[in-house]
Amino acid sequence: MSAPSQPVWIEAVGIAAPGFASWQAAQPVLRGEAAYERTELPPHAPQLLPPNERRRATQTVRIAFQAAEDAVRGTSLAPATLATVFASSDADLNIIHRISMALTQTPRLVSPTDFHNSVHNAAAGYWSIAVGARAPSSTISAYDFSFAVGLAEACNLVRIDGLDALLVAFDVPPPQPLCEKRPIGCIAAVALILTQARTAASLASIDCAQVDEAPTHAATAELEELRRSNPATAALPLLELLAQRRSGRVVLPRSSRGGLAVSLDVLDAR
């Protein structure tokens, strides 16, 4: 039943994480040409949302949009045409906290805005409204393994359903007292645009396989700490290869029992 291996092309990259305000800013650090400075990003004002929605956007929607908008800048493909996969362990635990608190009080006043923003696919919904995308959209969770699992889902959308796809992985730290139960060390998001055909903007082709291997570590202790501090930044070893324009193979965590080996074939640096 295995389909012949058919490459998926990486068209563009986006990132928003401590010290990395954009893919452009991240590349010198990931190439080892500049020192990494872990500074928290100021809150992002999503450019693609109408002003009303922009003001009300949650931290989760803001960070997902920041990486997605960054990736979209690297492609001439219209964002409305892209299928999407949003990958997040917990989406918005700030909202779950507020609702859980409201439910302990009398009367139980759950905010209707909180409730409709509490769905795991809220960021995906806002994105499709913002760019007018009617294409297929999935939102997945796989705990700390959400990036690799989302990447596999996005690759399958490209290979099997013949769609170009935007993958956005994101998570934010929960508030007290949930943060003790679910430590997430920073606000971060990583986005990739994947295409079925090679384009003028293509950076590399990738192929994924399930393996029984431990995840690849990031190059330096600081970046390794970042890799471990958010499910989205588990992508860092892959982003290092892309920044260095270097072909190679990295293993990303895909479950508590195994990894996803991602082989990257980088096109000549342009």
Next chain:
Amino acid sequence: MTPLPVSAFTVTSALGAGRDAHWHALRSETSGLRKLAFDTNTLDCWLGEVAGFDAPLPAQWAQWDCRNNRLALFGLQQDAFLSAAAALRERYGRDRVGVFIGTSTSGVQHTELAYRARDPHSQRLPDWFQHRYTQNIYSVADFVAQVLDLNGPALAISTACSSSAKVFASARRAIAAGTCDAAVVGGVDSLCLTTLYGFNSLQLVSSDICRPADAARGGISIGEAAGFAVLDPNAAAPIALLGYGETSDAYHMSSPDPDGQGAVASMRAALASANVGAAEVDYINLHGTGTMANDSAEGRAVCTVFGTQTPCSSTKGWTGHTLGAAGIVEAAIAMLCIEHGFMPRSVNTRTKDPGIEAAVLLESRDAPVRTVMSNSFGFGGSNCSLLFGKRA
């Protein structure tokens, strides 16, 4: 797409545990909705509660213990599903079978209980509360993979009320791509105060019983359910997934596009992927939540794609709206319709909304059913239509 055989399926909802319970309830026109006490709920509403499952999980699964995973295990224990999954594991190997589970709230009810038990001074949550194994959206998918001892790709899809329809699409892609050889798909969502008070805050919960497509419908009745299916491309099963369509409304977070354009596109994509014409569809299981907005928009969309003659009904008057489990529950009902040659009526519907022109069934019908479409739509404008059929 090549039809993908469904070699086993099971469903547990307010109608009972397993396929027979569902078939008998549909046949005898018995709704599973009741006015009953749940947790500390004070809202005046009908609920679709599953009976008989709320004992703590066996010791080996203790860390996973929460209402949602209890319901997952209870669901897996029906219709010899555990044996079907074991046979699949033996046939392909544990690394080659994927697990794709839809849920909207996973074990968040456990978090509600933990917040009630938090320390009044420090605000700390109790030691017994483990987020990863209960509340986390992935928990139920990981739990099902552990119980079935499967190590292929595992994920939770959480797109609100379309979650466990979309698992069929995701699993089919993974099988076609060679990521796995076969898959267990399913959906589990359990009653919790978060969804009861949340939908109530949006004025979508009815104090009356759910009456899909009724002129005087007042909203949803919330239910809970667990359902699972095996997708095995090499099985000689009588029923197969013929096609699927997934679209986004790009309209509003919690209201459907009144013209149902996203729903139209999703139904058309399902027909196209199956290479089946609209006239070949014998029955449509509607999303049919019983809200004013959904039933009107979906009715319009169905007429755009099928005209006004294709028999259709929502079964949410029977089971309640089981949210992230609605997709798998209604996929199972679609397959029962094919198996038994039966189309269930829209139970609780008294006077059909004159604004809905689709052929909503007010009486159940015995008739050959070869091809069924099942619609699932969710918040965020997430639409999924599935097409099931008898194999030629």
